[in-house]
Amino acid sequence: xxxxxxxxxxxxxKHPGLQPLDLMEQAVLAALADSGLQRDALDGLITGYATxxxxxxxxxxxxERLGLKPRHAHQAQCGGATGAMAxxxxxxxxxxxxxxxxxxxxxxxxxTGQSRDDAVKTLATVGHPEHEVPLGASIPAYxxxxxxxxxxxxxxxxxxxxxxxxxxxxxALGHPLAQLRKAITVEDVMASKPVSTPLKLLDCCPITDGxxxxxxxxxxxxKAAIKLTGWGEAHTxxxxxxxxxxxxxGARIAGAAxxxxxxxxxxxxxxxxxxxxFTPTLAIFLEALxxxxxxxxxxAAREGRFGRDGALPLNLHxxxxxxxxxxxxxxxxxxxxxxxxxxxxxxxxxxxxAPLAYCHADGGTLSSHVGFVxxxxx
Amino acid sequence: MSGVALFSCxxxxxxxxxxxxxxxxxxxxxxxxxxxxxxxxxWSATSVxxxxxxxxxxxxxxxxxxxxxxxxxxxxxxxxxxxxxxxRVTVRAENGLPTIFRA
Ligand SMILES: [Zn+2]
Numbered sequence: 290x291x292x293x294x295x296x297x298x299x300x301x302x303k304h305p306g307l308q309p310l311d312l313m314e315q316a317v318l319a320a321l322a323d324s325g326l327q328r329d330a331l332d333g334l335i336t337g338y339a340t341x342x343x344x345x346x347x348x349x350x351x352x353e354r355l356g357l358k359p360r361h362a363h364q365a366q367c368g369g370a371t372g373a374m375a376x377x378x379x380x381x382x383x384x385x386x387x388x389x390x391x392x393x394x395x396x397x398x399x400x401t402g403q404s405r406d407d408a409v410k411t412l413a414t415v416g417h418p419e420h421e422v423p424l425g426a427s428i429p430a431y432x433x434x435x436x437x438x439x440x441x442x443x444x445x446x447x448x449x450x451x452x453x454x455x456x457x458x459x460x461a462l463g464h465p466l467a468q469l470r471k472a473i474t475v476e477d478v479m480a481s482k483p484v485s486t487p488l489k490l491l492d493c494c495p496i497t498d499g500x501x502x503x504x505x506x507x508x509x510x511x512k513a514a515i516k517l518t519g520w521g522e523a524h525t526x527x528x529x530x531x532x533x534x535x536x537x538x539g540a541r542i543a544g545a546a547x548x549x550x551x552x553x554x555x556x557x558x559x560x561x562x563x564x565x566x567f568t569p570t571l572a573i574f575l576e577a578l579x580x581x582x583x584x585x586x587x588x589a590a591r592e593g594r595f596g597r598d599g600a601l602p603l604n605l606h607x608x609x610x611x612x613x614x615x616x617x618x619x620x621x622x623x624x625x626x627x628x629x630x631x632x633x634x635x636x637x638x639x640x641x642x643a644p645l646a647y648c649h650a651d652g653g654t655l656s657s658h659v660g661f662v663x664x665x666x667x
Numbered sequence: 668m669s670g671v672a673l674f675s676c677x678x679x680x681x682x683x684x685x686x687x688x689x690x691x692x693x694x695x696x697x698x699x700x701x702x703x704x705x706x707x708x709x710w711s712a713t714s715v716x717x718x719x720x721x722x723x724x725x726x727x728x729x730x731x732x733x734x735x736x737x738x739x740x741x742x743x744x745x746x747x748x749x750x751x752x753x754x755r756v757t758v759r760a761e762n763g764l765p766t767i768f769r770a
Contacts, residue, residue: 406721413719420684421743424764425715425723426731433713434733441711441752483716483728530684530733530743 295324295504301613312396312500333388337617341402368652395617396500433485443584451478461607468613497613501621519551537577562623669705670760
């Protein structure tokens with residue numbers, strides 16, 4: 290009963306002078322135009338947060354800016370999983386009969402709206418204030434700890450992880466809205482500056498300005514009916530110090546629930562939109578979800594499994610690693626791409642027919658997982 | 668002893684680091700503060716080359732590790748930059764921060 294009926298996105302990269310609300314507004318106007326809905330049809334809104342514009346009530350701030358008078362509005366916060374969480378929440382609002390058309394929107398000038406030091410410092414405070422942040426840890430450091438553990442457990446190596454960065458860049462090359470569009474090789478990734486071992490600069494997603502919006506409706510509209518048929522969440526810990534020994538546990542729980550509620554299995558999937566804040570993030574998810582063998586995500590990428598013509602096309606817009614990561618809108622770009630591909634509107638990036646897709650995001654350090662299944666019904 | 672404080676559940680014996688009034692394993696509320704003996708095994712380690720604040724930037728980076736203490740909990744600590752996963756180490760509070768030394 291919940292359909293993704295409108296998608297809108299800005300260019301990702303640098304938007305000097307544009308504030309989070311400007312970027313969100315651009316994305317919403319695009320999503321409204323895409324859906325064919327009039328503004329007054331939107332009776333629900335879930336927005337994310339913006340680190341460059343912290344506000345206690347971003348939901349109503351966005352409503353005021355856009356002139357919306359919804360029956361429900363609020364601001365969701367779940368780190369990198371916020372957009373995915375908001376889409377699942379929108380589905381629940383519709384299932385409950387509370388709303389008919391819920392606008393989900395995120396946008397932030399994370400790149401030009403603050404200094405690089407401020408961005409890194411803000412993100413680092415996601416760590417435990419007493420037991421992690423004082424050690425000088427950062428988000429890349431937290432993921433580096435997980436990356437090192439992943440490599441240790443699986444026997445995969447850094448060059449294999451680099452394949453995922455190369456793949457994401459290859460996918461971004463042809464996308465006019467992507468932030469990073471210069472081809473890279475495994476050697477480039479390996480030679481890029483160390484950020485936090487074993488992560489090099491090109492294992493990490495960039496900081497980005499951008500906005501994205503998705504409309505979730507109780508009915509399909511003029512375009513192909515893309516139904517959200519299954520969803521799952523897992524919240525296994527918050528801080529990396531308390532992550533379960535099994536790095537893929539949360540992804541597996543959320544993924545299993547999503548497939549169970551959809552009445553589908555991973556083998557039914559022909560298209561993927563998977564969160565890729567760092568190369569090991571993507572590897573851990575692909576393997577936990579059963580889309581690659583343990584330790585084999587990088588090799589599978591090299592062999593073409595996740596390419597446009599492969600068995601499981603993945604993040605065809607370039608993912609966070611190359612399309613860019615402006616916070617809440619980061620993963621929403623995956624959704625915009627997946628929906629566009631499922632509709633057959635992806636132009637020169639278009640995959641063969643893809644009627645069923647799986648999307649997955651995490652917030653924190655593999656802390657909060659949200660997975661969902663999308664199916665095209667017409 | 669290490670100077671690193673932990674919490675221990677008097678009902679089930681589970682030990683952890685973060686302050687909480689209820690045992691995460693069994694939900695009992697009879698909790699004791701204990702001091703880690705200091706022995707542990709490296710669960711993961713990294714050398715941070717881009718610090719979150721400029722004053723922390725160190726040439727060659729500085730080490731941070733997750734170490735599984737012999738009492739059970741995994742904690743984050745400052746560390747040498749070249750630790751190997753599985754290595755036996757000693758943890759001791761230095762300037763208020765858990766710090767790893769080679770055993
Ligand atoms: Zn207990």
